[in-house]
Amino acid sequence: EDKVVQSPLSLVVHEGDTVTLNCSYEVTNFRSLLWYKQEKKAPTFLFMLTSSGIEKKSGRLSSILDKKELFSILNITATQTGDSAVYLCAAGVNAGGTSYGKLTFGQGTILTVHP
Amino acid sequence: DGGITQSPKYLFRKEGQNVTLSCEQNLNHDAMYWYRQDPGQGLRLIYYSQIVNDFQKGDIAEGYSVSREKKESFPLTVTSAQKNPTAFYLCASGPQKQETQYFGPGTRLLVL
Numbered sequence: 001e002d003k004v005v006q007s008p009l010s011l012v013v014h015e016g017d018t019v020t021l022n023c024s025y026e027v028t029n030f031r032s033l034l035w036y037k038q039e040k041k042a043p044t045f046l047f048m049l050t051s052s053g054i055e056k057k058s059g060r061l062s063s064i065l066d067k068k069e070l071f072s073i074l075n076i077t078a079t080q081t082g083d084s085a086v087y088l089c090a091a092g093v094n095a096g097g098t099s100y101g102k103l104t105f106g107q108g109t110i111l112t113v114h115p
Numbered sequence: 116d117g118g119i120t121q122s123p124k125y126l127f128r129k130e131g132q133n134v135t136l137s138c139e140q141n142l143n144h145d146a147m148y149w150y151r152q153d154p155g156q157g158l159r160l161i162y163y164s165q166i167v168n169d170f171q172k173g174d175i176a177e178g179y180s181v182s183r184e185k186k187e188s189f190p191l192t193v194t195s196a197q198k199n200p201t202a203f204y205l206c207a208s209g210p211q212k213q214e215t216q217y218f219g220p221g222t223r224l225l226v227l
Contacts, residue, residue: 006157042218042219042220048215092214101214105159
Protein backbone atom coordinates (compact mmCIF):
# COMPACT_ATOMS: atom_id res chain seq x y z
CA GLU A 1 0.00 0.00 0.00
CA ASP A 2 1.32 3.44 -0.96
CA LYS A 3 2.12 5.65 2.03
CA VAL A 4 3.11 9.29 2.54
CA VAL A 5 4.04 10.53 6.02
CA GLN A 6 4.58 14.14 7.05
CA SER A 7 6.32 15.50 10.10
CA PRO A 8 5.86 17.29 12.33
CA LEU A 9 2.05 17.15 12.42
CA SER A 10 1.95 20.65 13.86
CA LEU A 11 4.41 23.45 14.41
CA VAL A 12 4.14 26.81 16.16
CA VAL A 13 6.73 29.50 15.43
CA HIS A 14 7.14 33.28 15.59
CA GLU A 15 7.40 35.63 12.68
CA GLY A 16 10.89 35.67 11.23
CA ASP A 17 11.68 32.06 12.12
CA THR A 18 12.73 29.52 9.50
CA VAL A 19 10.83 26.22 9.34
CA THR A 20 11.48 22.89 7.68
CA LEU A 21 8.62 20.54 6.91
CA ASN A 22 9.32 16.89 6.14
CA CYS A 23 7.64 14.41 3.83
CA SER A 24 8.66 10.77 3.42
CA TYR A 25 7.06 8.35 0.99
CA GLU A 26 6.82 4.67 0.12
CA VAL A 27 5.11 4.56 -3.24
CA THR A 28 5.20 2.00 -6.01
CA ASN A 29 6.04 3.49 -9.41
CA PHE A 30 6.90 6.86 -7.87
CA ARG A 31 6.99 9.71 -10.38
CA SER A 32 6.73 13.04 -8.56
CA LEU A 33 6.35 14.81 -5.22
CA LEU A 34 3.97 17.74 -4.88
CA TRP A 35 3.51 20.34 -2.16
CA TYR A 36 0.26 22.21 -1.53
CA LYS A 37 -0.75 24.97 0.91
CA GLN A 38 -4.26 24.82 2.38
CA GLU A 39 -5.39 27.93 4.24
CA LYS A 40 -9.08 27.42 4.76
CA LYS A 41 -10.59 25.54 1.88
CA ALA A 42 -8.96 24.77 -1.46
CA PRO A 43 -5.35 23.56 -1.41
CA THR A 44 -3.19 25.70 -3.68
CA PHE A 45 -0.28 24.25 -5.63
CA LEU A 46 3.25 25.18 -4.53
CA PHE A 47 5.81 22.85 -6.15
CA MET A 48 6.20 19.67 -8.11
CA LEU A 49 9.54 17.84 -7.91
CA THR A 50 10.60 14.97 -10.10
CA SER A 51 14.41 14.98 -9.89
CA SER A 52 16.67 14.49 -6.89
CA GLY A 53 18.83 17.31 -5.65
CA ILE A 54 17.35 20.12 -7.71
CA GLU A 55 15.97 22.82 -5.44
CA LYS A 56 12.81 24.63 -6.49
CA LYS A 57 12.29 28.13 -5.11
CA SER A 58 9.45 30.58 -4.98
CA GLY A 59 10.13 33.64 -2.88
CA ARG A 60 10.72 32.52 0.70
CA LEU A 61 9.69 28.94 -0.02
CA SER A 62 11.97 26.25 -1.36
CA SER A 63 11.79 22.49 -1.70
CA ILE A 64 14.05 19.62 -2.59
CA LEU A 65 13.59 15.92 -3.28
CA ASP A 66 15.83 12.97 -2.36
CA LYS A 67 14.74 9.91 -4.38
CA LYS A 68 17.38 7.69 -2.82
CA GLU A 69 16.24 8.32 0.76
CA LEU A 70 12.58 8.78 -0.32
CA PHE A 71 11.85 12.14 1.22
CA SER A 72 11.30 15.78 0.47
CA ILE A 73 11.56 18.93 2.57
CA LEU A 74 9.80 22.25 2.31
CA ASN A 75 11.65 25.23 3.77
CA ILE A 76 10.06 28.54 4.61
CA THR A 77 12.41 31.36 5.60
CA ALA A 78 11.50 34.58 7.42
CA THR A 79 8.01 33.26 8.19
CA GLN A 80 5.03 35.62 8.24
CA THR A 81 1.59 35.25 9.80
CA GLY A 82 0.23 34.72 6.27
CA ASP A 83 2.22 31.48 6.08
CA SER A 84 -0.09 29.95 8.70
CA ALA A 85 -1.79 27.04 6.93
CA VAL A 86 -1.83 23.29 6.51
CA TYR A 87 0.96 22.14 4.21
CA LEU A 88 0.24 18.95 2.30
CA CYS A 89 2.63 16.80 0.36
CA ALA A 90 1.53 14.19 -2.16
CA ALA A 91 3.26 11.51 -4.21
CA GLY A 92 2.32 10.97 -7.85
CA VAL A 93 2.68 7.63 -9.60
CA ASN A 94 3.60 6.51 -13.08
CA ALA A 95 1.69 3.25 -13.34
CA GLY A 96 0.48 3.89 -16.85
CA GLY A 97 -3.04 3.65 -18.17
CA THR A 98 -5.67 5.21 -15.97
CA SER A 99 -3.37 5.63 -12.96
CA TYR A 100 -1.68 8.71 -14.35
CA GLY A 101 -2.21 11.72 -12.14
CA LYS A 102 -3.23 9.67 -9.11
CA LEU A 103 -1.88 11.28 -5.92
CA THR A 104 -1.39 9.85 -2.45
CA PHE A 105 -1.46 12.59 0.21
CA GLY A 106 0.20 12.82 3.60
CA GLN A 107 -1.69 13.88 6.73
CA GLY A 108 -0.50 17.46 6.48
CA THR A 109 1.54 19.72 8.78
CA ILE A 110 -0.35 22.49 10.54
CA LEU A 111 1.89 25.56 10.68
CA THR A 112 0.97 28.44 12.98
CA VAL A 113 3.03 31.63 12.81
CA HIS A 114 2.55 34.06 15.69
CA PRO A 115 3.32 37.79 15.33
CA ASP B 116 -12.99 33.51 -14.79
CA GLY B 117 -11.39 30.09 -15.03
CA GLY B 118 -11.69 27.75 -12.14
CA ILE B 119 -13.41 24.96 -10.30
CA THR B 120 -16.70 25.45 -8.52
CA GLN B 121 -18.31 23.18 -5.97
CA SER B 122 -21.80 23.40 -4.62
CA PRO B 123 -23.30 23.59 -2.17
CA LYS B 124 -20.86 24.98 0.36
CA TYR B 125 -22.63 23.12 3.18
CA LEU B 126 -24.88 20.08 2.82
CA PHE B 127 -26.97 18.29 5.39
CA ARG B 128 -27.91 14.67 4.98
CA LYS B 129 -30.61 12.76 6.80
CA GLU B 130 -30.23 9.07 7.66
CA GLY B 131 -30.89 6.84 4.65
CA GLN B 132 -30.72 9.69 2.17
CA ASN B 133 -28.57 9.96 -0.94
CA VAL B 134 -27.04 13.37 -1.62
CA THR B 135 -25.16 14.69 -4.64
CA LEU B 136 -22.25 17.10 -4.56
CA SER B 137 -21.62 19.18 -7.64
CA CYS B 138 -18.23 19.89 -9.23
CA GLU B 139 -17.80 21.96 -12.38
CA GLN B 140 -14.63 23.20 -14.08
CA ASN B 141 -14.00 25.50 -17.03
CA LEU B 142 -10.25 24.91 -17.23
CA ASN B 143 -10.64 22.46 -20.14
CA HIS B 144 -9.03 19.74 -18.01
CA ASP B 145 -9.55 16.12 -18.98
CA ALA B 146 -8.97 14.64 -15.51
CA MET B 147 -11.13 15.18 -12.45
CA TYR B 148 -10.87 13.84 -8.89
CA TRP B 149 -12.86 13.59 -5.67
CA TYR B 150 -11.20 13.57 -2.26
CA ARG B 151 -12.47 13.30 1.26
CA GLN B 152 -10.68 15.19 4.05
CA ASP B 153 -11.06 14.25 7.72
CA PRO B 154 -9.15 15.90 10.56
CA GLY B 155 -5.64 14.50 10.91
CA GLN B 156 -5.92 12.26 7.84
CA GLY B 157 -5.03 14.48 4.91
CA LEU B 158 -6.85 13.87 1.63
CA ARG B 159 -8.08 10.43 0.58
CA LEU B 160 -9.04 9.67 -3.02
CA ILE B 161 -12.63 8.55 -3.58
CA TYR B 162 -12.98 8.40 -7.38
CA TYR B 163 -11.14 9.82 -10.36
CA SER B 164 -11.75 10.19 -14.06
CA GLN B 165 -9.15 10.68 -16.77
CA ILE B 166 -11.63 11.15 -19.60
CA VAL B 167 -15.33 11.57 -20.26
CA ASN B 168 -17.45 8.45 -19.73
CA ASP B 169 -14.69 6.70 -17.81
CA PHE B 170 -13.82 6.69 -14.10
CA GLN B 171 -11.93 4.56 -11.57
CA LYS B 172 -12.31 3.82 -7.89
CA GLY B 173 -9.85 5.44 -5.56
CA ASP B 174 -8.84 4.22 -2.13
CA ILE B 175 -12.20 4.74 -0.35
CA ALA B 176 -14.91 4.34 -3.02
CA GLU B 177 -17.35 2.28 -0.95
CA GLY B 178 -20.61 4.13 -0.36
CA TYR B 179 -19.97 6.65 -3.14
CA SER B 180 -20.82 6.84 -6.83
CA VAL B 181 -19.87 9.20 -9.66
CA SER B 182 -20.65 9.93 -13.30
CA ARG B 183 -18.68 11.71 -16.00
CA GLU B 184 -21.07 12.51 -18.83
CA LYS B 185 -19.51 15.87 -19.64
CA LYS B 186 -15.90 17.04 -19.57
CA GLU B 187 -16.79 19.98 -17.31
CA SER B 188 -18.74 18.07 -14.68
CA PHE B 189 -17.99 15.29 -12.21
CA PRO B 190 -20.79 14.96 -9.61
CA LEU B 191 -20.33 12.77 -6.54
CA THR B 192 -23.24 10.97 -4.89
CA VAL B 193 -22.90 9.99 -1.26
CA THR B 194 -25.24 7.04 -0.84
CA SER B 195 -26.97 5.75 2.27
CA ALA B 196 -24.40 2.92 2.26
CA GLN B 197 -21.72 5.41 3.39
CA LYS B 198 -22.08 5.09 7.15
CA ASN B 199 -19.75 7.91 8.14
CA PRO B 200 -20.22 10.64 5.54
CA THR B 201 -19.44 13.67 7.70
CA ALA B 202 -16.33 15.20 6.13
CA PHE B 203 -14.99 17.95 3.89
CA TYR B 204 -15.20 16.95 0.22
CA LEU B 205 -12.76 18.41 -2.31
CA CYS B 206 -12.97 18.19 -6.07
CA ALA B 207 -9.92 18.73 -8.26
CA SER B 208 -9.08 18.78 -11.94
CA GLY B 209 -5.92 18.61 -13.97
CA PRO B 210 -4.48 17.98 -17.43
CA GLN B 211 -4.61 14.35 -18.53
CA LYS B 212 -1.58 12.25 -17.55
CA GLN B 213 -0.15 15.01 -15.34
CA GLU B 214 0.00 15.08 -11.57
CA THR B 215 -0.68 18.79 -11.00
CA GLN B 216 -4.21 19.16 -9.69
CA TYR B 217 -6.24 22.30 -9.02
CA PHE B 218 -8.81 22.24 -6.27
CA GLY B 219 -12.28 23.65 -5.79
CA PRO B 220 -13.40 25.36 -2.55
CA GLY B 221 -14.95 22.20 -1.10
CA THR B 222 -18.30 21.07 0.29
CA ARG B 223 -18.77 20.30 3.97
CA LEU B 224 -21.24 17.46 4.47
CA LEU B 225 -22.94 17.04 7.82
CA VAL B 226 -25.33 14.34 8.98
CA LEU B 227 -28.53 15.34 10.79
